[in-house]
Amino acid sequence: MPNCFRLLSLLPLIFLLACSGPLSRRPGSEIVRPTPLILVSIDGFRADYLDRGITPTLNALAKSGVHAEYMRPSFPTQTFPNHYALITGLRPDRNGIVANTMEDDRIPQQKFAASNRKAVEDARWWNDGTPLWITAKRSGLHSGIMFWPGSEAPVHGSHPDFWAIYDQKLQAVTRVDSVLDWLALPADQSPSLMTLYLDTIDDIGHHFGPDSAELDAELRIVDATVRRLVDGLIERGLEHSVNLIIVSDHGMVATSPDRVINLDEILPGESARVVSYGVVTGIVPRPGHEREAESILLGEHENMQCWRKTELPARFHYGTHRRVPAIVCLANHGWTIASQEYLARKKHFSLGEHGYDNEDPDMRAIFIAHGPAFRSGVVLPPFDNVDVYPLLAWLLGLEPEPHDGNFDMLAGALKMSRPTETNEVGTTPP
Numbered sequence: 001m002p003n004c005f006r007l008l009s010l011l012p013l014i015f016l017l018a019c020s021g022p023l024s025r026r027p028g029s030e031i032v033r034p035t036p037l038i039l040v041s042i043d044g045f046r047a048d049y050l051d052r053g054i055t056p057t058l059n060a061l062a063k064s065g066v067h068a069e070y071m072r073p074s075f076p077t078q079t080f081p082n083h084y085a086l087i088t089g090l091r092p093d094r095n096g097i098v099a100n101t102m103e104d105d106r107i108p109q110q111k112f113a114a115s116n117r118k119a120v121e122d123a124r125w126w127n128d129g130t131p132l133w134i135t136a137k138r139s140g141l142h143s144g145i146m147f148w149p150g151s152e153a154p155v156h157g158s159h160p161d162f163w164a165i166y167d168q169k170l171q172a173v174t175r176v177d178s179v180l181d182w183l184a185l186p187a188d189q190s191p192s193l194m195t196l197y198l199d200t201i202d203d204i205g206h207h208f209g210p211d212s213a214e215l216d217a218e219l220r221i222v223d224a225t226v227r228r229l230v231d232g233l234i235e236r237g238l239e240h241s242v243n244l245i246i247v248s249d250h251g252m253v254a255t256s257p258d259r260v261i262n263l264d265e266i267l268p269g270e271s272a273r274v275v276s277y278g279v280v281t282g283i284v285p286r287p288g289h290e291r292e293a294e295s296i297l298l299g300e301h302e303n304m305q306c307w308r309k310t311e312l313p314a315r316f317h318y319g320t321h322r323r324v325p326a327i328v329c330l331a332n333h334g335w336t337i338a339s340q341e342y343l344a345r346k347k348h349f350s351l352g353e354h355g356y357d358n359e360d361p362d363m364r365a366i367f368i369a370h371g372p373a374f375r376s377g378v379v380l381p382p383f384d385n386v387d388v389y390p391l392l393a394w395l396l397g398l399e400p401e402p403h404d405g406n407f408d409m410l411a412g413a414l415k416m417s418r419p420t421e422t423n424e425v426g427t428t429p430p
């Protein structure tokens with residue numbers, strides 16, 4: 001396949017459309033193309049933002065289609081682990097993206113971070129999961145990924161058919177128009193699975209906080225972006241022949257410089273090394289200092305709690321992966337864990353954060369579904385974000401990979417009854 005990454009830096013986005021290889025077909029068999037599916041992720045869109053009365057498009061889609069009371073993110077409630085959970089159906093402990101920032105003994109001299117291009121593009125971090133675009137490709141279906149964590153790496157050897165290096169500056173309208181352009185391609189090239197990633201709600205939520213006027217202004221803008229997508233579908237006569245699912249990865253909690261746990265004051269530097277600071281802080285005791293670090297961290301703290309990775313609450317489904325650091329500390333609602341050096345590195349103190357307990361109401365995410373496959377006026381009780389994956393696979397007619405989800409939680413969304421699911425981990429014979 002042509003190197004889309006290099007092309008992107010040289011050519012306008014539209015040229016990415018040329019990056020697709022020929023559609024693979026099994027000899028003698030016709031590919032049955034499913035109704036195209038657009039999966040939109042609005043990063044950091046807290047479930048109750050829908051109740052502010054300033055997102056008419058999203059509210060109308062929710063009302064005339066299906067929406068969840070809320071969707072429970074996976075722990076830790078960070079961007080990369082949750083986007084990968086949504087697209088693989090595996091919780092972070094099993095999809096390998098255990099945090100936005102992480103280390104792995106088997107990938108020495110490379111620290112994974114969203115800002116580390118080399119790591120983000122290195123498939124070794126992502127290969128524990130199989131993103132749906134890979135499953136689609138194996139079945140001869142195309143995917144167009146307008147940004148999604150994991151799409152920039154050749155996971156299990158290949159990229160989606162259309163993809164781009166993440167560019168925060170790329171305007172939301174350009175992202176929408178790329179998706180609409182994909183839909184206009186000839187049938188044998190047009191993607192069946194498309195994603196659209198919108199990042200500004202998370203960005204503004206961090207900078208100004210979830211209760212700010214700036215966030216409300218951005219909610220109106222993101223709603224207009226979704227309106228552009230819906231209008232684009234209507235203009236092309238596609239409103240009844242595309243399935244649209246809109247999700248978020250987590251919510252947002254108001255934070256303050258007055259609610260910071262300074263780890264420097266608690267943990268002497270010689271006793272342990274901090275892998276990542278923030279709401280969730282990963283710590284590795286230095287050899288010979290294990291007991292000292294544990295006796296400091298595992299005791300009671302006013303505004304955070306720490307666990308050995310093996311002793312995390314079962315409901316987090318977290319702690320077995322080798323990339324989870326030996327000790328995990330979690331800040332209480334509205335608090336953050338930092339060091340002087342970490343705070344100094346940040347140019348601006350974030351007034352909003354996520355990463356908290358995935359049962360925290362302020363971490364709740366959205367799920368809205370609209371289109372020919374979906375019923376109208378249905379409100380689903382809360383479910384886990386990994387439950388979305390088997391629905392996505394089913395909508396595309398794909399056999400899901402082993403996953404952690406439960407399709408039954410979403411079956412009520414569908415007009416058609418689905419066959420009994422047979423691929424949930426632990427429940428099914430191969």
Ligand code: AMP
Binds near residue numbers: 147148149150
């Ligand atoms: P966080 O708030 O730290 O969980 O991360 C959210 C941020 O991740 C977004 O604001 C984006 O800037 C960044 N991000 C999202 N997708 C990607 C990607 N594919 N590559 C690099 N950074 C990304």
Ligand code: ZN
Binds near residue numbers: 043044078079080
């Ligand atoms: Zn996020």
Ligand code: ZN
Binds near residue numbers: 044079202203206354
């Ligand atoms: Zn964020």
